[in-house]
Amino acid sequence: MTSSEQLWLEIDRFLATLDKTHAGVAKVRSRMAGLRDRRGSSLQRPANAPLCGGLAEALAAIEIDTAAPLARALANAGLHWESYRGYAADTIGPHFPKAHAYASLMAGADPDWACDFDLGFFLITPGTLYRDHHHPAPELYVPLTGPSQWRFGSGNGWAERQAGAIVWNPPNQVHATLVGAVPFLCLYAWTEQVHVPAKVDFSEDWKVIEAAS
Numbered sequence: 001m002t003s004s005e006q007l008w009l010e011i012d013r014f015l016a017t018l019d020k021t022h023a024g025v026a027k028v029r030s031r032m033a034g035l036r037d038r039r040g041s042s043l044q045r046p047a048n049a050p051l052c053g054g055l056a057e058a059l060a061a062i063e064i065d066t067a068a069p070l071a072r073a074l075a076n077a078g079l080h081w082e083s084y085r086g087y088a089a090d091t092i093g094p095h096f097p098k099a100h101a102y103a104s105l106m107a108g109a110d111p112d113w114a115c116d117f118d119l120g121f122f123l124i125t126p127g128t129l130y131r132d133h134h135h136p137a138p139e140l141y142v143p144l145t146g147p148s149q150w151r152f153g154s155g156n157g158w159a160e161r162q163a164g165a166i167v168w169n170p171p172n173q174v175h176a177t178l179v180g181a182v183p184f185l186c187l188y189a190w191t192e193q194v195h196v197p198a199k200v201d202f203s204e205d206w207k208v209i210e211a212a213s
């Protein structure tokens with residue numbers, strides 16, 4: 001088994017440790033099961049280090065036992081990290097583009113997004129606000145580190161999520177993530193509409209939050 005196949009397997013095993021009745025988790029596992037022939041293909045893209053740095057620190061911050069095999073597989077997989085380019089620079093802010101990276105397991109295997117599914121890992125450095133945004137893709141996040149702060153709807157209150165929590169964003173639900181002292185590393189999946197980019201939703205409290213982060 002290649003390191004890429006091992007990673008795919010460990011993602012599925014990790015998801016199986018979560019709430020099996022959760023519709024989002026079930027959906028992602030179902031989509032993964034239908035794409036088994038793609039699971040070894042992500043090594044088509046060259047391995048690199050995320051430009052934002054901090055991957056080793058984030059991996060070291062994974063404390064939940066159920067994610068230990070996944071963390072090892074992730075460290076061994078040699079992923080291709082990149083920045084999300086779907087946002088206009090004047091909306092996402094100057095900090096976020098250099099403070100995050102993601103590694104898609106599908107981008108190399110399915111470059112034209114014919115499968116309409118994305119799965120991978122998302123990294124955000126400490127002290128970063130990922131501003132409010134939405135997208136038509138239903139989205140599963142499972143933070144592997146924590147805690148992190150979340151809000152769903154601009155102007156709504158923040159809620160803390162620990163490592164191993166399930167964060168499910170239905171289509172077009174506005175959401176934001178505030179990363180504190182602990183590096184943020186999570187598993188993510190978009191279960192459909194993956195070709196439609198996300199859009200930022202303005203909130204007047206960004207400047208205050210970012211000044212304090």
Ligand SMILES: [Fe+2]
Nearest residue numbers: 135139169175
């Ligand atoms: Fe999102």
